[in-house]
Protein backbone atom coordinates (compact mmCIF):
# COMPACT_ATOMS: atom_id res chain seq x y z
CA UNK A 1 0.00 0.00 0.00
CA UNK A 2 2.76 2.41 0.90
CA UNK A 3 4.44 1.74 -2.41
CA UNK A 4 1.23 2.56 -4.28
CA UNK A 5 0.97 5.98 -2.59
CA UNK A 6 4.58 6.89 -3.15
CA UNK A 7 4.87 9.99 -5.28
CA UNK A 8 6.78 9.17 -8.38
CA UNK A 9 9.21 11.74 -9.67
CA UNK A 10 8.81 12.57 -13.30
CA UNK A 11 11.13 10.38 -15.31
CA UNK A 12 12.83 12.14 -18.18
CA UNK A 13 14.71 10.28 -20.81
CA UNK A 14 17.28 12.34 -22.63
CA UNK A 15 17.57 10.89 -26.11
CA UNK A 16 18.49 12.08 -29.51
CA UNK A 17 16.35 11.86 -32.61
CA UNK A 18 17.48 12.77 -36.08
CA UNK A 19 14.59 12.95 -38.47
CA UNK A 20 14.80 14.06 -42.09
CA UNK A 21 12.04 16.49 -42.94
CA UNK A 22 10.87 18.94 -45.57
CA UNK A 23 9.23 22.20 -44.60
CA UNK A 24 7.70 24.72 -46.96
CA UNK A 25 8.66 28.32 -46.25
CA UNK A 26 5.62 29.51 -48.21
CA UNK A 27 5.37 32.07 -50.99
CA UNK A 28 6.83 34.97 -48.99
CA UNK A 29 9.76 33.00 -47.64
CA UNK A 30 10.39 31.45 -51.04
CA UNK A 31 10.68 34.82 -52.74
CA UNK A 32 13.05 36.08 -50.04
CA UNK A 33 15.29 33.00 -50.18
CA UNK A 34 15.28 32.85 -53.99
CA UNK A 35 16.59 36.43 -54.14
CA UNK A 36 19.36 35.52 -51.70
CA UNK A 37 20.29 32.45 -53.72
CA UNK A 38 20.00 33.77 -57.28
CA UNK A 39 20.79 37.47 -56.98
CA UNK A 40 22.60 37.89 -53.67
CA UNK A 41 20.02 40.51 -52.80
CA UNK A 42 18.06 41.08 -49.62
CA UNK A 43 14.43 41.93 -50.06
CA UNK A 44 11.86 42.91 -47.51
CA UNK A 45 8.22 43.88 -47.51
CA UNK A 46 6.77 47.29 -46.72
CA UNK A 47 3.54 47.88 -44.86
CA UNK A 48 1.26 50.13 -46.95
CA UNK A 49 -0.20 51.68 -43.80
CA UNK A 50 2.64 52.32 -41.32
CA UNK A 51 5.48 52.07 -43.88
CA UNK A 52 7.53 49.66 -41.74
CA UNK A 53 9.92 47.53 -43.76
CA UNK A 54 10.25 43.94 -42.57
CA UNK A 55 13.22 41.67 -43.15
CA UNK A 56 12.60 38.75 -42.86
CA UNK A 57 9.51 39.49 -44.90
CA UNK A 58 6.16 38.67 -43.35
CA UNK A 59 2.74 38.37 -45.00
CA UNK A 60 0.98 40.82 -42.68
CA UNK A 61 2.26 43.82 -40.74
CA UNK A 62 2.77 42.94 -37.10
CA UNK A 63 1.42 46.33 -36.03
CA UNK A 64 -1.39 47.04 -38.50
CA UNK A 65 -2.26 43.47 -39.52
CA UNK A 66 -2.70 44.58 -43.14
CA UNK A 67 -1.12 42.55 -45.96
CA UNK A 68 2.44 43.59 -46.78
CA UNK A 69 2.47 43.04 -50.51
CA UNK A 70 5.03 45.65 -51.58
CA UNK A 71 8.48 44.15 -51.98
CA UNK A 72 11.48 46.44 -51.51
CA UNK A 73 15.13 45.70 -52.09
CA UNK A 74 17.02 46.67 -48.97
CA UNK A 75 20.63 47.44 -48.21
CA UNK A 76 22.99 44.61 -47.43
CA UNK A 77 24.63 46.79 -44.78
CA UNK A 78 23.38 47.72 -41.36
CA UNK A 79 24.17 48.26 -37.72
CA UNK A 80 24.89 45.59 -35.13
CA UNK A 81 22.30 46.04 -32.41
CA UNK A 82 23.05 43.02 -30.24
CA UNK A 83 25.17 39.90 -30.25
CA UNK A 84 26.07 36.81 -28.28
CA UNK A 85 29.08 34.51 -28.46
CA UNK A 86 28.27 30.81 -28.29
CA UNK A 87 30.95 28.52 -26.85
CA UNK A 88 29.02 25.33 -26.23
CA UNK A 89 29.04 22.52 -28.74
CA UNK A 90 25.77 21.36 -30.20
CA UNK A 91 24.98 19.32 -33.31
CA UNK A 92 22.38 21.87 -34.38
CA UNK A 93 24.84 24.76 -34.59
CA UNK A 94 25.54 25.63 -38.23
CA UNK A 95 29.24 26.40 -37.66
CA UNK A 96 32.12 25.49 -35.42
CA UNK A 97 32.36 27.28 -32.11
CA UNK A 98 32.84 29.84 -30.99
CA UNK A 99 30.14 31.25 -33.15
CA UNK A 100 28.56 34.62 -32.88
CA UNK A 101 24.94 35.46 -33.41
CA UNK A 102 23.99 39.07 -33.95
CA UNK A 103 20.98 41.23 -34.63
CA UNK A 104 21.74 43.44 -37.61
CA UNK A 105 19.38 46.29 -38.39
CA UNK A 106 19.73 46.71 -42.13
CA UNK A 107 19.64 50.28 -43.39
CA UNK A 108 16.14 51.37 -44.27
CA UNK A 109 14.42 48.54 -42.41
CA UNK A 110 12.62 48.23 -39.11
CA UNK A 111 13.53 45.50 -36.69
CA UNK A 112 16.69 43.46 -37.05
CA UNK A 113 17.84 40.33 -38.81
CA UNK A 114 19.22 37.53 -36.65
CA UNK A 115 22.25 35.99 -38.29
CA UNK A 116 25.79 34.79 -37.81
CA UNK A 117 28.59 37.30 -37.39
CA UNK A 118 31.96 36.49 -38.92
CA UNK A 119 35.23 37.97 -40.04
CA UNK A 120 35.90 39.45 -36.62
CA UNK A 121 37.27 38.14 -33.34
CA UNK A 122 34.61 37.97 -30.62
CA UNK A 123 36.61 40.31 -28.37
CA UNK A 124 36.62 43.01 -31.06
CA UNK A 125 32.89 43.15 -31.61
CA UNK A 126 31.15 46.32 -30.50
CA UNK A 127 27.52 47.30 -30.52
CA UNK A 128 26.84 49.83 -33.23
CA UNK A 129 29.42 48.35 -35.62
CA UNK A 130 28.55 48.64 -39.28
CA UNK A 131 28.05 45.19 -40.76
CA UNK A 132 27.78 43.92 -44.32
CA UNK A 133 26.26 40.70 -45.63
CA UNK A 134 28.81 38.23 -46.96
CA UNK A 135 27.16 35.81 -49.36
CA UNK A 136 28.15 32.17 -49.55
CA UNK A 137 29.83 30.99 -52.75
CA UNK A 138 27.55 27.98 -52.93
CA UNK A 139 23.95 29.04 -52.32
CA UNK A 140 21.05 26.68 -51.88
CA UNK A 141 18.04 28.82 -51.07
CA UNK A 142 18.47 29.01 -47.32
CA UNK A 143 19.18 31.80 -44.87
CA UNK A 144 22.76 30.51 -44.81
CA UNK A 145 23.13 31.81 -48.38
CA UNK A 146 24.20 34.81 -46.38
CA UNK A 147 27.34 33.21 -44.97
CA UNK A 148 27.47 35.78 -42.21
CA UNK A 149 27.61 39.50 -41.54
CA UNK A 150 31.11 40.94 -41.27
CA UNK A 151 32.36 44.39 -40.32
CA UNK A 152 31.76 46.75 -43.24
Ligand SMILES: [Zn+2]
Nearest residue numbers: 047050061064
Ligand atom coordinates in the same frame (compact mmCIF):
# COMPACT_ATOMS: atom_id res chain seq x y z
ZN1 LIG B 1 1.92 48.45 -40.60
